[in-house]
Amino acid sequence: MFEALGRFLFRRRKPLLVLTSLFAVLSGLYGVGVFGDMKPGGFENPGSDSRKAAQLAERAFPQRAPDAVIVYRDRTRTVDDPAFQKSVTDTVQALPKSSVTGYSTFWMTKMPAQVSHDRHATYVAINLRGGDDNAKEKSYKAIADKLDAPGLQTERGGPVATGHQASDEIGKDLGAAEGLSFPVLFVLLVVVFGGLAAAGLPLLVGGLAILGSMAVLRVIAQFTDVSVFAMSLVSILGLAVAIDYGLLIVSRYREELERGHSGEEAVARTVATAGRTVVVSGITVAVALAGMTFFPFGFLKSMAYGGVAAVVLSVLFSLIALPAMLGVLGSKVNALSLRRRTKAPRQEGQGPWYRLAQGLMRRPVLVALGTLAVLLALATPFRHVEFGISDARQLPNSSEGRQVQNALDRDFDSDAVKSIDSLLVLKSDATSPGQGAALQAYAERLGHTEGATGAKITGASATTARVSVTFDGPEVSGPARDLVNRLKDVPPPAGAQAYFGGQTAVFDDTLDALGETLPWMLLYMAVATYILLFLSFGSVLLPLKAILMNLLSLSATFGVVVWIFQEGHLEGLIGFDSTGNIEPNMPIMLFALIFGLSMDYEVFLVSRIREQYDTLGDSTAAVASGLQKIGRLIVSAALLMCVPLAAMATSGVLMMKLFGVGMVFAILADVALVRILLVPAVLKLMGRSAWWAPGPLARFYGKFGIKESDDAPEPKNPVPVAG
Secondary structure, eight states, X not given: OHHHHHHHHHHXXXXXXXXXXXXXXXXXXXXXXXXXXXBSOOOSOTTSHHHHHHHHHHHHOTTSSOSEEEEEEOSSOOTTSHHHHHHHHHHHHTSOTTTEEEEEOHHXXXXXXXXXXXXXXXXXXXXXXXXXXXHXXXXXXXXXXXXXXXXXXXXXXXXXXXXXXXXXXXXXHHHXXXXXXXXXXXHHHHHHHSBHHHHHHHHHHHHHHHHHHHHHHHHHHTTSOOBTTHHHHHHHHHHHHHHHHHHHHHHHHHHHHHTTOOHHHHHHHHIIIIIHHHHHHHHHHHHHHHGGGGSSOHHHHHHHHHHHHHHHHHHHIIIIIHHHXXXXXXXXXXXXXXXXXXXXXXXXXXXXXXXHHHHHHHSHHHHHHHHHHHHHHHHGGGGGOOBOOOOGGGSOTTSHHHHHHHHHHXXXXXXXXXXXXXXXXXXXXTTSHHHHHHHHHHHHHHHTSTTEEEEEEEEEETTEEEEEEEESSOSSSHHHHHHHHHHHTSOOSXXXXXXXXXXXXXXXXXXXXXXXXXXXXXXXXXXXXXXXXXXXXXXXXXXXXXXXXXXXXXXXXXXXXXXXXXXXXXXXXXXOOOOSSBOTHHHHHHHHHHHXXXXXXXXXXXXXXXXXXXXXXXXXXXXXXXXXXXXXXXHHHHHHHHHHHHHHTTOSSHHXXXXXXXXHHHHHHIIIIIIIIIHHHHHHHHGGGGGOEEHHHHHHHHHHSOOSOTTOOOOSSOOOXXX
């Protein structure tokens, strides 16, 4: 099948390149508008009780939770100075009602919490018009330049303002990352290929994948919310994966040319071997990324949309457009060579990778146990992981949103407005005497709950009421979560339905949703990956080995991420301020990505080993020969993939920095420790049983397996079959 596809691509190479060029132009023109269609946030469960509580509060008590918090400060004057008051009041009164539904100032509320401890600063809480985050962001952009108060220092913060600033920061960081990545990648590809012509091809595939993914995301954004963070994954993953696949295809094509094959034969053999590997690898990565759609969070769903689009398009362009380009270039793929190429391929057993594999397989138990010990040691810090929610601390200290958050924590009595809110839907008017007495009794029960310091009715409108519970300690913490769950057990007034809101309730609902969904995602990924790898390798044991090794690699990565970003190690070197916790969506995203990309390299390596096993019929020789043929390519692919990820690690947004650092470590550790050291040792210990399948499954693989061609030659030493 794949060989026939390769011949078709060669014969239709010029029309295919015309269609590819047309696709690039159209997708680029359409996809560039995706930035205006994406939305901030996406970290909350839209179906949770805390979200329902927020919606009730927004309808009945719109002044409770501000969308923007603007801090006004003066070095010499205090809030008691009439000029200070006039400057702030005139500014907020002039804001257009088309964008602002309400606001509150200290001079309106008389709340001490709205004045700094030294009385030289105050904040204004603003509610923006709009039914969703995107509409509110548009309202904020309409007033952002109108918030400066004459004679006062002005800092813009709060949820919507911070989200807008994060979007701008990510856009700048992406531009810088891509601007840095392309020239560095080109130089490295020139080193890998030794020539300019071949080096440009994987980059071209990466550019096509990014343009196409942007267009796909924009189409998806017309039907559902797409997080602004998805674009970062599209840009980085699309470039990284496309270069990996392009590297594999171009390298194999040059190898086939060196063997003396004609242009058509070389393309056909390349698609039949490396093309098959790319398809299996891409499907495996896409399947892993699709696992994020199991979760109800817009952030994870958006990452799945963008990641799957980037990977699928990378596969399509690597499998279709790239062979067509190679067919046009022919032997000119080696043009503009910067080094003298050897005329004959290296003989088996002479290469350093062959000798390394042989050395590892002489002491397989020692190598396996030593590698396992290192991975488990790296994973240890993950036992102490602490989760937290995304807030302004994700931004760099230079951003206004972060400065506002720092000011509120440092200069204001932030605990005065901290609470867990119970939003009640009542059967009768909340302001009636009978209902009022029931609400008061409910508030007293909540206030006497273990961990609470008090509770009072803070809102009553029609059939909706709010009771706010105060407590000591951080809003996002284990004790605060325990308090929320105890409060939920307190019976509400007769006939009432209670929904708990506030940051603590959001945090509790987020972790509950992740915990409930994660087992299903893991089961899906394990089953789907197992089936795909069995169809690729015809073995019942190799897929299980791959899954277990991936879990080891993931555990090590999570341990390092906790050690760096939660515990605060390497803050100065990497350039960040630790929040003391990890945003809980991030490990899920890293899990899907790392699991998929680890399988990427597993497929690269084991496909070549299987190819050698079918030829040589000896498992040990196949491992050594396969590593010799693919080892340098896997290391090169990993280093190339790390370039855009390392560029993302320079982002000023903490989540993007964590993503970049975590992915770079995961890829390097997976290739160095798992694929290069552990896989040869384990395959040596498994021997011929690594390729074993029981009779019915062996026949199933023979009929439906993803093989190079339907008439592939029989191996010299057939795979053992049970019974």
